[in-house]
Amino acid sequence: xxxxxxxxxxxxxxxxxxxxxxxxxxxxxxxxxxxxxxxxxxxxxxxxxxxxxxxxxxxxxxxxxxxxxxxxxxxxxxxxxxxxxxxxxxxxxxxxxxxxxxxxxxxxxxxxxxxxxxxxxxxxxxxxxxxxxxxxxxxxxxxxxxxxxxxxxxxxxxxxxxxxxxxxxxxxxxxxxxxxxxxxxxxxxxxxxxxxxxxxxxxxxxxxxxxxxxxxxxxxxxxxxxxxxx
Amino acid sequence: xxxxxxxxxxxxxxxxxxxxxxxxxxxxxxxxxxxxxxxxxxxxxxxxxxxxxxxxxxxxxxxxxxxxxxxxxxxxxxxxxxxxxxxxxxxxxxxxxxxxxxxxxxxxxxxxxxxxxxxxxxxxxxxxxxxxxxxxxxxxxxxxxxxxxxxxxxxxxxxxxxxxxxxxxxxxxxxxxxxxxxxxxxxxxxxxxxxxxxxxxxxxxxxxxxxxxxxxxxxxxxxxxxxxxx
DNA sequence: CTCGAGGCAATTGCATGCACTTTTTGCCTT
DNA sequence: AAGGCAAAAAGTGCATGCAATTGCCTCGAG
Numbered sequence: 304x305x306x307x308x309x310x311x312x313x314x315x316x317x318x319x320x321x322x323x324x325x326x327x328x329x330x331x332x333x334x335x336x337x338x339x340x341x342x343x344x345x346x347x348x349x350x351x352x353x354x355x356x357x358x359x360x361x362x363x364x365x366x367x368x369x370x371x372x373x374x375x376x377x378x379x380x381x382x383x384x385x386x387x388x389x390x391x392x393x394x395x396x397x398x399x400x401x402x403x404x405x406x407x408x409x410x411x412x413x414x415x416x417x418x419x420x421x422x423x424x425x426x427x428x429x430x431x432x433x434x435x436x437x438x439x440x441x442x443x444x445x446x447x448x449x450x451x452x453x454x455x456x457x458x459x460x461x462x463x464x465x466x467x468x469x470x471x472x473x474x475x476x477x478x479x480x481x482x483x484x485x486x487x488x489x490x491x492x493x494x495x496x497x498x499x500x501x502x503x504x505x506x507x508x509x510x511x512x513x514x515x516x517x518x519x520x521x522x523x524x525x526x527x528x529x530x531x532x533x
Numbered sequence: 534x535x536x537x538x539x540x541x542x543x544x545x546x547x548x549x550x551x552x553x554x555x556x557x558x559x560x561x562x563x564x565x566x567x568x569x570x571x572x573x574x575x576x577x578x579x580x581x582x583x584x585x586x587x588x589x590x591x592x593x594x595x596x597x598x599x600x601x602x603x604x605x606x607x608x609x610x611x612x613x614x615x616x617x618x619x620x621x622x623x624x625x626x627x628x629x630x631x632x633x634x635x636x637x638x639x640x641x642x643x644x645x646x647x648x649x650x651x652x653x654x655x656x657x658x659x660x661x662x663x664x665x666x667x668x669x670x671x672x673x674x675x676x677x678x679x680x681x682x683x684x685x686x687x688x689x690x691x692x693x694x695x696x697x698x699x700x701x702x703x704x705x706x707x708x709x710x711x712x713x714x715x716x717x718x719x720x721x722x723x724x725x726x727x728x729x730x731x732x733x734x735x736x737x738x739x740x741x742x743x744x745x746x747x748x749x750x751x752x753x754x755x756x757x758x759x760x761x762x763x
Numbered sequence: 764c765t766c767g768a769g770g771c772a773a774t775t776g777c778a779t780g781c782a783c784t785t786t787t788t789g790c791c792t793t
Numbered sequence: 794a795a796g797g798c799a800a801a802a803a804g805t806g807c808a809t810g811c812a813a814t815t816g817c818c819t820c821g822a823g
Contacts, residue, residue: 315602316807317590341775351808353583356776360547360587364594366687372545373775373814385683392684395629453615454622457596458688546777571805581778586806603784603805 316350320358323348328367328378329467339368339376366465379465389466390514394507396459397446401490401506402499404449413495416445420491427484435480442487446506449494466517473516486512546580550588553578558597558608559697569598569606596695611695619696620744624737626689627676631720631736632729634679643725646675650721657714665710672717676736679724696747703746716742 314322324344327333339359345352359376362368370376381389408416423438447459473479486509493502544552554574557563569589575582589606592598600606611619638646653668677689703709716739723732 315805318602342773352775353807353809357587357590361590361594364591372548374816375775388682388684391682392688395685399625452618452621454618454692455625458622458692462684462688545775572803582805583777583779604786605805 316354317357317361320344320348320350320354321361324355324358325362325365325367325464328362329464331468331471333378335378335380335468337378339378341375365461381465381469386466386469387514389462390510390517393459393462393466394510394514396455396462397443397510398503398507399455400446400450400459401494402503403452403455404446405494405497405499405502407451408449408494412445412449416442416449417491417495419445420487423487424484427480430480432480435483439483439487446490470513470517473513476516479516482512483509546584547587547591550574550578550580550584551591554585554588555592555595555597555694558592559694561698561701563608565608565610565698567608569608571605595691609695611699616696616699617744619692620740620747623689623692623696624740624744626685626692627673627740628733628737629685630676630680630689631724632733633682633685634676635724635727635729635732637681638679638724642675642679646672646679647721647725649675650717653717654714657710660710662710665713669713669717676720700743700747703743706746709746712742713739 324333324339333339341352341355341359344355348355359368359370363370363376367379368376369379404412419438419441423435423442426435426438443463444460447456450456486505489505490502490509493499493505554563554569563569571582571585571589574585578585589598589600593600593606597609598606599609634642649668649671653665653672656665656668673693674690677686680686716735719735720732720739723729723735
C-alpha cells in the first residue's frame with residue numbers, strides 16, 4: 304500500500320526495520336525487557352508483519368533482542384553478570400585496537416587522531432557534554448579502524464552498540480569529562496610513540512573506568528532483575 | 534504440509550533452518566560463493582520460503598551468508614584479507630581466553646583440562662586425526678569457558694565457526710598432530726602455573742601456526758577471488 | 764477464599780500469493 | 794556476425810491469511 308516508506312533511510316524494508324528498531328534499542332528509547340509486539344511495530348512503521356519479524360530475527364541473532372518461541376520478543380535483558388562480561392570484553396577489545404593502532408596506523412591516521420583529540424580539549428573546557436560525546440565516539444572509532452583488522456572492528460563496534468544503552472549517562476558524572484580526556488591523552492601519547500603495550504594498557508584502564516562510571520547508572524536504571532510487564 | 538519435520542532437531546522451523554544451513558556452511562558442504570536459492574532450500578527441507586528467508590537473514594547477520602538485495606544470497610565469500618583478519622582476531626581472542634583461564638579457572642576445571650589433554654596424547658601416538666580433532670575442539674572450548682566471560686565466549690565461538698570451513702584440513706599436514714599437542718602442552722603448563730601472560734602468548738602462537746597451516750589449504754581450495762557463477 | 768481445569772481472546776509461526784526487480788533469451792538492426 | 798534491445802522467465806520482497814500455541818479469564822470444586 305501507499306507509495307514510498309517515508310521515514311528512515313533507504314535499503315530493503317527489512318533493513319530499515321533492523322535499523323529503526325536497533326536504533327531505538329541502542330539509544331535507550333526501547334528499554335531492556337520491553338515487549339516488542341509484531342503487530343504494533345508493523346503498524347507503527349506502516350509495513351506488514353513480515354519485515355518486522357525478519358528484523359526481530361536478525362536483531363536476535365545480533366543479541367539486541369531476545370526471542371521466546373511462541374511468546375514474542377523483548378528487548379534483550381542483560382544480567383549484571385553478562386553486562387560485566389561485556390564491559391570486560393570491551394576493555395580487552397579496545398586494548399587490542401589501541402595496541403594494533405600503535406603498531407599499524409599510517410602517519411595520516413596518527414595525525415588525524417591527534418588533531419581531533421587536541422580539538423576536543425576545547426569542549427572539555429566548555430563542559431560541552433553532548434559535543435564531547437560525539438568526539439568521544441569518533442575517537443574510539445578511529446582506534447578501531449586504526450587496528451587495520453576488519454573482524455576485530457566488527458566485533459568491537461557490535462559490542463559497543465550492545466553496551467550503548469548502559470553507557471549513555473557516563474558524562475553526567477562530575478569531572479568525568481576532563482578525566483576522560485586525560486585518559487584519551489595517555490592512549491594518544493602511547494600511540495604516537497608507537498608503544499603498543501602502553502597504548503593497550505591505557506585503553507584497557509580507560510574502559511575499566513567507564514565501566515565503573517556506567518555501573519552507577521545501571522543500578523539505578525535497572526533495579527528489577529526480570530522484565531517488567533505493563 | 535504433512536505432519537512433522539523429520540530431519541534436524543527441535544525448535545521453531547526457522548531455528549532448524551538456521552542450524553541446517555549454518556551447519557552445511559560451517560562443515561564446508563556448502564562452499565563460499567555458492568548460491569542459496571530460497572525456493573530450492575525450501576523444497577529441500579520441505580518448508581515454505583518464509584522460514585528459509587528468515588534463516589538466511591539471521592545467517593547474514595552472523596556473517597555466514599551474504600545477501601544482495603533482490604539478487605539472492607550466497608555463502609559468504611571471505612577475501613584473503615578478511616580471512617587473515619579473522620585468524621588474527623582468533624589469535625587475540627584465544628590469547629585472552631588462555632590468559633583469563635590461567636587466572637580464573639577453578640581447580641576442577643584445571644584438573645579436567647589437564648586430564649583430557651594428557652588423554653589426547655594417546656591419540657597423537659596412534660595418529661588418529663579424526664579423534665584428535667574432536668579432542669582439539671574440546672580443548673579449545675574448555676579454554677573459552679575457562680575465561681568465565683560469557684561475551685568473550687560468544688565472540689570466540691562465533692569467530693571459530695566462521696573460520697571452520699578454512700581450518701578443516703589442518704591436521705592432514707604431516708607432523709601437525711604432534712606439534713599441535715606440544716603447543717597445547719605449553720598452554721596447559723602455563724595455565725597450571727597460573728601464569729596468564731605465558732598462557733596468552735602460547736595460545737596466540739598456537740593459533741598463528743594453525744593459521745599458517747590452514748592458509749596452505751585455503752589457497753588451494755579457493756583459487757578464485759570472486760564468486761563463481763555456474 | 765484458594766486452587767485448578769477448561770475455554771476464549773490475543774499473538775505468534777508458517778504458507779501462499781502477488782508485485783517488482785533482475786537476468787536471460789531471442790530477435791532485430793547495423 | 795556482433796551488438797543491442799525487448800520481452801519473457803526466474804527469483805526476490807512484502808502482504809495477507811490461517812493454523813497453532815500461549816496466556817488470561819472465568820467458573821466450579823474443595
